[in-house]
Amino acid sequence: MTTYDFDTPVDRHGTWCTQWDYVEDRFGVAGLLPFTISDMDFETAPEVLSALRGRLEHGVLGYSRWRHADFLGAVTDWFAARYGAEVAPESVAYAPAVLFQAGELIDLWSAPGDGVVVHTPAYDAFPRLVGARGRELRGCALDDWTEFERLIALPDTSVLLLCSPHNPTGHVWTEAELDRIATLCARHDTAVISDEIHADLAHVPFSTWVRQTNGPGRWAVVTSASKSFNIPALTGSYGIIGDPPTLEAYLTRLKDAHGLSSPAVLGLVGHVAAYRSGAPWLDELRGYVHGNLRLVADHLNTAFPALAWQPPDAGYLAWIDLRPLAVDDAALQRELVEREKTAIMPGTAYGAPGFVRLNVGCPRTKAEAGVRALVSALRRLTV
Known part of the structure; x- marks a missing residue:
């Protein structure tokens, strides 16, 4: 039994919407069906909307x-309830x-000049x-631990910018993987910034970096309710910073x-309402999105x-490896844009030729339209 409606489309045209109104900026053509920017086509939780309306009615x-x-x-209660993590209130800091x-x-x-x-x-x-x-950006493949340790050990490597869960792949780091990362960074005195903005949308158990630490140190978790509750336009985020100075x-x-x-x-109001009252909506949303994935x-593999x-x-971004089909990236984009009138992010935007990133944070009818367009384009290129 469902409580919330994720099936009914919401028309976002004419709302200054990056994904719908400005798709031409990235794809050169207006009016495409977009599966691009990492926000969702759903209204936020009704509990959040109610709190925002109440604050606006105050008028000041x-x-x-x-x-x-x-x-x-x-914030601290959310981390305790969702992740079993104890966060000291004095370690939390607002960020825009x-x-x-x-x-x-x-x-x-x-x-x-540091790495x-x-x-x-x-x-x-x-x-x-x-x-x-x-x-200097020092890139390392997710599964290349030898290269990771080499880069971390360089004397001028100062920071690991960890994406957890990882974007665009959706990989959730296991506790064993996080322990390994923490050990290497401690050994080489490398600070860790863990971007956990997609954590609330994990489909498997997730461990926050807060639980990898042993108290104060040069580490931080930076995150927001904006992805999980679809409120990025309110602005606002926060960090948990482990080093008091x-x-x-x-x-x-x-x-x-x-x-x-x-x-x-309104960003504060949205966060408080989401974390205090929005958990049932979030849990149902996550199940719906997983159904889209x-x-x-099913469509791709058939x-x-x-x-x-x-x-x-984790998440609602389908990171799809098309390399077994040996299709040309540029040709695929031409088929999608010109024939299918559909905008899907190419993997080249993330330094990964041969992949695409399909956003299915949307009603199921739209998700089906997106994957059907992708399949149709691929068929024409693989006959």
Whole structure:
């Protein structure tokens, strides 16, 4: 029995929507059916909408604060309930965005020219984030532990920017893998920034980096309710920073260098409502999305058994390895855009030719349309 409606489409046209209204920016053609930007086509939890309406009815939208029991308690209780992790309220810090905080921490924990290790294929914002700060991106394949240790051991490698769960593959790191990463980073005095924005959408058991630590240290978890509750337009995120001096330095930069210490109040309201009341909606959403991923697997594997594709460990992004079909990336994009009128992200955007990333955070009818378009395009290229 379902409580929430994820099947009814919501028309996002004309709402300044990046995925729908601005698809031409990335694909050169307007009006495509998009499966691109990593947000979902669902309304957020009704509990979140109700809280937002209540705050708007107050009518005054003045400056606000985040260092209070409502926000900090919602975060710490969420980590305790969902992940069995004890988070000290004083270690939590607001940020306007996850990438903003990750960038600030990279600045604080490294010097220009230092190396920042990132697993590949990499979320496309990570190379830009690292390069814009004058650091060197050092990419390492997810399963290449020899290369990972070599990179971590370099004397000028200062930071590991860990994507957990990993984007775009959807891999959820096991506790054994995280223990191995933690041991290597401790041995070589490498700071760890764990981006856990997709954690709430894990389809298998997930372990937060908070549980890999033994108290204070140069580590941080940066995350937000924005992905899991589909509220990125509210702005707002937070971090759990394990090193008290770094926390204070970050807060000083937030207030003095950037003038961002007063948060978007609706972002706070959304987070508190999501974490206090939104768990049933989130659990049902995750099951629905996993159903979409199973649909993708069924259609792909029926059409092309050689793919043997399986849903990812986390999220709503189907990362699909098409290399067994030996199709040309550019030719596939032409077929999708020109013939199927469909926008699907090419793996080349993440440094991985031969892959595509299909967003199925959407009603099932749309997910089916997307995978059918992909199958049709592939058939024409493999006859």
